[in-house]
Amino acid sequence: MTPVQRTVTRTVAALIGMYFFAFALVPLYDVFCQVTGLNGKAANQPRAMSNEGVDTSRYVTVQFITRSSKGLPWELDVMTRQLRVHPGQPTEVEFAFTNKSDSASWGRTVPSVTPSEASLHMRKLTCFCFQEQRIEGGQRVAMPLVFQLTRDLPSEINTVTLVYTLYPVENKDNVSQQVQRTWREGGDA
Amino acid sequence: MAPKLPPQHPLEHSTATTAGQAHEHDDHHHYGGPGGIKRWLLTTNHKEIGSLYLIFSLSMFFIGGIFALVVRAELFQPGLQLVQPEFFNQMTTMHGLIMVFGAVMPAFVGLANWMIPLQVGAPDMALPRLNNFSFWLLPVAFGLLLSTLFMPGGAPNFGWTFYAPLSTDYGPPSTTFFIFSLHIAGISSILGAINIIATILNMRAPGMRMMDMPLFVWTWLITAFLLIAVMPVLAGVITMMLMDINFGTSFFDAGGGGDPVLFQHLFWFFGHPEVYIMILPAFGIVSAIVPTFARKPLFGYASMVYATASIAILSFLVWVHHMFVVGLPLAAELFFMYTTMLIAVPTGVKVFNWVTTLFRGSITFETPMLFSLAFIVMFTIGGFSGLMLAIVPADFQYHDTYFVVAHFHYVLVPGAIFAIIAGVYYWLPKWTGHYPDERLGRWHFWLSVIGVNLTFFPMHFSGLAGMPRRIPDYALQFADFNMVSSLGGFLFGASQLLFVAVLIKCVRGGEKAPAKAWEGAEDLEWSVPSPAPLHTFETPPDMTSQAPQRH
Amino acid sequence: MRAMLAWVTGMGVSWLLAPAALANGWNMPKGVTEISRDIYSLHMTIFWICVVIGVVVFAVMFYSLFRYRRSQGAKADNFHEHTTVEVLWTTIPLLILVGMALPATATLQRMYDPSGADLDVMVTGQQWRWHYEYMDEGVSFTSSMSTPTSQISGEEARGENYLLDVDNPLVLPVDQKVRFLLTSDDVIHSWWVPELAVKQDAVPGFVNENWVRIEEPGIYRGQCTELCGKDHAFMPVVVHAMEQDEYDEWLAERKAEAEAEANSVDREWEMDELMERGEQVYGSVCATCHQQDGSGSGQFPALAGNDQMLDDVDWHKDVVVNGVSGTPMAAFGGSLSAVEVAAVITYERNAWDNDTGDVVQPSEIQEMLE
């Protein structure tokens, strides 16, 4: 191997490494989000309840916001829009999914937590957001969220907002895809 | 423009040469005989490929410039007069893409092709055939990119940063072609970088140590490593985009469990080092020109090398400063504010070194020197606004306004582009054997300086007063300064025609230049005749005995 | 020599121009919040530090250029190293940077404390308008630019607040801590009001927060600052800050309106009423893409003579209420009321020679929304 060939081999190896590193950044970003609480991703994994006891000395306000997005004829309601909890206290909140169309479709709920630091201290024991849902046409399904705020929630955080946005899951037996296709064809008209 | 650099048959050499003429016959054997277009298509000579790169880059500079003038013409006064918003967005996007990937980067690669073998005493680049291939990828890439303008739905219209989901879910159908052309341009840059690294590390003249290399070679070595590190990341990002658009993945689509902010992290992880890819070689050029015309060795050669390396390392640690308002935890904002501010230190060191090089020199003001001095002043102004932008609370007000537009144009136009122009004026005698027309050069310089400042200085104020970026129409209070900016833009654009005049005139004739065209020039390229014959340093110069005067 | 003079004059003029322009309102606004004033003073401090450094560096540079001209017989020295000087010009900037970082950190810490808010407003970006929801009040509305296209095309004289006027400004009380929750329905937008020093991206699927405590009543204008497509320039933000009692009055009025509208859902609406309301909604929400005359443009389909739409009223309703994913068509079921949706559908089915005679009642839409 000439020195030039050696240099080229090494740089090409570095290149290929960097290309895969770019893809590795996607899961690394997830890990980073888990660690820093960025984007509320930390709160999207089922966790076990922690038995560290309830901190009755303070209250934290937890707000729930539900949003629907285009392409999915569903509605997501929360029974309690806002409540006050003690850190460490497991709490159940009821959510209701309604499919307003006639046919069944698949949907997914994307959670977001603000302030983002709080998502590190938000343990979800049960949540509809862990998996995709299929709901029959016209059906209404109630699903619970059970969560717990850990006791080490920073003291300056006294309001935590959880936002759930509904998105259609495509490539399943989904109506919205059909709508989308017709729209695009209609677009040429 | 007929590619005339370098002359195929240099008629006269101001210094007696044997190497160049002796090998003219070999050239023809080398290419299998053909002349004309085929010779340029198949050339593996670093000087010819360098010229091709430079000519390509100049034509892209004009195309991107015309796009910018469309933008400035629409912004001349409030209201929509010339173009519709859809087309305006295509113009801003194409202007950015063409200038970054089509003008500035190929210009630096062209200069590297021409000058690095000459500066390290090598007969050619390490991989000549690869060199030819990486050049010819560029016209393909940019032909494809420009063709999107004529596609249904128009060209890319989401800014050169192509943030998802605007570019994925909401992009025009031509987005796939845009991704493809960026892939090709990226491969070209990567191959160019491999070639440059291989040349610098392996082809130096015997006895030339790393710390004897001219700074242009050093800065390019570091730039090439940056390219190797980040171009694959860009390739990865656009591959993910391609999959999101065409294959139903959702890397960047919140609805599918992805994250649009992830796109920005990946993009700027590439994008910030990319910014330095466009400025580090400029540092190298200015570090060659200032000592030449101050007739004094560069002050702090070693610290220049260290500063370049530090800037390169820091460039991987600051990408988030492009996204301070995207919604990040406090600790992240603080971390990236501190690292960004740190960059001011090595950058400051460079400016201080240049200024100190001038101190107690013996200074003359030829055109390359004028452009270099303007570079120092205006790049520093761009650095100051960069420092202001690093302060996160203030960035909440500056972000995505014309203040940012002013900042990065100060760094890229009187920064990167002035350095390239300075380099061209500086090395033209070596390329053509003639000095560029000093009178025209001065006109070109003064009109450019006035044009650039008229265009970009007022943008600081329109930005502070609240004008957002990338808008085709604006509120009435921004009218005055936009009019000034537009006038300045047209002046700057028009004055570049003088540059073309200078180039043509210089290729055709002019005052003959000796091998050492500038009195104070010390680097190795000035030891070969002007114009440089097609083949140089076939017998490597022995540098063991020659301690360059620089250190 | 002449060149030198030109340089120095040019530099001098621009250095004089800069403070002059800054003093004449071409500067960051001081704003009407504590944070905005902090940011302003940070901005001015850094500015002056940069000016001072610039003056020193450029003074040395121009002195050297002037003093060591070869035309004046300057002989070049040969020095190229000086450790003390190099140590100094590395250390001093470092110290200056630390000096800048301290107040910046302190301000940032204050900006990152949205706790103890009196009022929560959800801000949702849509191509190309803002939707505001007063979280605990049940009041929500859409805010679109109200500058007529005739002013943009220049057929009509441009008004004072050209491009910065909206139909429904965001109304906020002064001296109250207002927390904004920002998100988006489609692409990334950014909500900015310079006087309030609030700029925050609205990212689809995620929620950001920011807050403001306005100290002076007034009308504050800003714009979307993240490129969000064709009408990015036409997405202004207007905040109307009021004294508390005025605000309460406004809120009560808004609630009453919303209630009246909710009550009117069940009654049978006349064609004329719906057409009138529909035209107004169409103009403020739909016309930017589908055009005032329903002719569409580019990727936005024409509505005038659109057979699919005219043949299938259920499809039409579905598209308006639920939107179409992967296209800019938003789900208006979330941001418009049942009356508004019904009115606009009725309008689209009867305007511009569409003349289907279809009347879509608000109650039908209400049923879809429930």
Add this chain to the structure above:
Amino acid sequence: MWNVVKSVLAAFFGVQKERRRQEDFTHGEPIKFIVVGILLAAVLVILIAMIALTAAG
């Protein structure tokens, strides 16, 4: 080893005496400098991160 660390630190700071630099470039193995450089860069990152985290409380 200590000399390598000192040289790398000097490079980070950007100031190095000519004599020392000549020594480094004649006697030192480049790989040593690269490894120490990367390690020290990591230390710098951690240091800044610690400051940021402390400031963020």
